Amino acid sequence: MTERIPREGTASTGREQADPQPVPPPLARLPRTRNWSPVRAVTRRLNPDGSQRMEAPAGPRRSAVVDCALYLDGRRQGGDCGYAEALAEARRAENGFVWLGLHEPELAEMTEIAATYGLHELAVEDAVKAHQRPKLERFGEVSFLVLRTARYCQHTELTEKTDVVETGQVMLFIGPHFLISVRHGDACRLAPVREELEARRELLLHGPWAVAYAITDRVVDLYLEVSDQLEDDMDVLETEVFGRQASGRIQRIYQMKRELVEFKRAVMPLQRPLLALTAQMNREVPKEVRRYFRDVQDHLSRTVEQVNSYDDLLNSILQARLAQVTVDQNNDMRKIAAWAAIAAVWTAIAGIYGMNFEFMPELKIVYGYPVVLALMLTISLTLYRWFRRNDWL
Secondary structure: OOOOOOOOOOOOOOOOOOOOOOOOOOOOOOOOOOOHHHOOOEEEEEEOOOOHHHHHHOOOOOOEEEEEEEEEEEOOOOOOOOOHHHHHHHOOOEEEEEEEEOOOOOOHHHHHHHHHHHOOOHHHHHHHOOOOOOEEEEOOOOEEEEEEEEEEEEOOOOOOOOOOOEEEEEEEEEOOOOOEEEEEEOOOOHHHHHHHHHHHHHHHHHHHHHHHHHHHHHHHHHHHHHHHHHHHHHHHHHHHHHHHOOOOOOHHHHHHHHHHHHHHHHHHHHHHHHHHOOOOOOOOOOOHHHHHHHHHHHHHHHHHHHHHHHHHHHHHHHHHHHHHHHHHHHHHHHHHHHHHHHHHHHHHHHHHHHOOOOOOOOOOOOHHHHHHHHHHHHHHHHHHHHHHHHHOO
16 A cells, blocks of 8 residues: 655644645647737636636737748748747748737737747837837847838928827847837838738848848838928928018927927938948848848938938028017017107107296297197107108108
8 A cells, every 4th residue: 555645734644635636737828829819818717626717817918919920932921820839930941030020019028029039138128118219239149120210290281289290119120030020109010011022032032131121111211201291391481481471480490390300310310220231241131131221221311411401491491580580579669669759759848848837938929839739740740751761660
């Protein structure tokens, strides 16, 4: 007879204790796919008698996974798969990679993905917070590229509260067998980029860096569109300020200045990361892809030149409008001073005759009062004509 060992924390008795019911294994992690619905997820609990009961989660959990695609030899593979299974398949293949698209992920989900793909915690934190300048960093075999996206906001009239440029961010984790795109905001949607890229198999054969090029090219193309639209707004402001009937409000010019500064924060810092990607010493980026990145750099340089010219023009418009306001104020002050001088004639003469002295000129003359009135009117008309001749009135 086999001796039974009492469970820890209970006293040994003469009777044989019944074997406790085995605890069922925890529910296996569901693979994360683009069709996975977190609402169907449940939790296994144990009743006091040892039986299982199913509990629904406290609330629905939104999945940040927009699309997860496996590419082998430049072609997307059919079917849905979790990002872990897709990465394992890509590593087994000779020429395969995974493009995992995320939209505003939460820290918990991003942490699970980072554990699967081997992402650095500092880069993961930056991807979740999404308040970064354009930059390129290297964490082992994974490159972390940050892009600021921009989109022009259509409006019928430019006011001091009009939003002209909407900005967002796209973060890219580029590894040997994967690319993870993390998008914040709706300034640049990546679904059209995926569709266009999947039609160019020869480009997809270059791996994850080809996807990084396509996304960067899309972001910079949006810069050019925003720049062209800003030119129209600048023409409107310039016409209002320098036109025959100048009516441009300084608040509108200042609002345009703020929107242009926001756009510059997205465009200007991207020059250094693109310079690093196109450098000859960069061995992580394939040679053919570096040529594509040089084309993107040329487009970015054009945008930078336009933004700098808009900034200078806007400063000139603002200074011109301030000068116009100063001139208008000086004209108003001259008009006020001219009318005050005319009124001072009447006030001075009336004040003198209001002192009630006994010996004063024209007091005993019958027509003295009309003569004094005529004298005051003559002086006033003379001053009025002199001020008009000198453009004071």
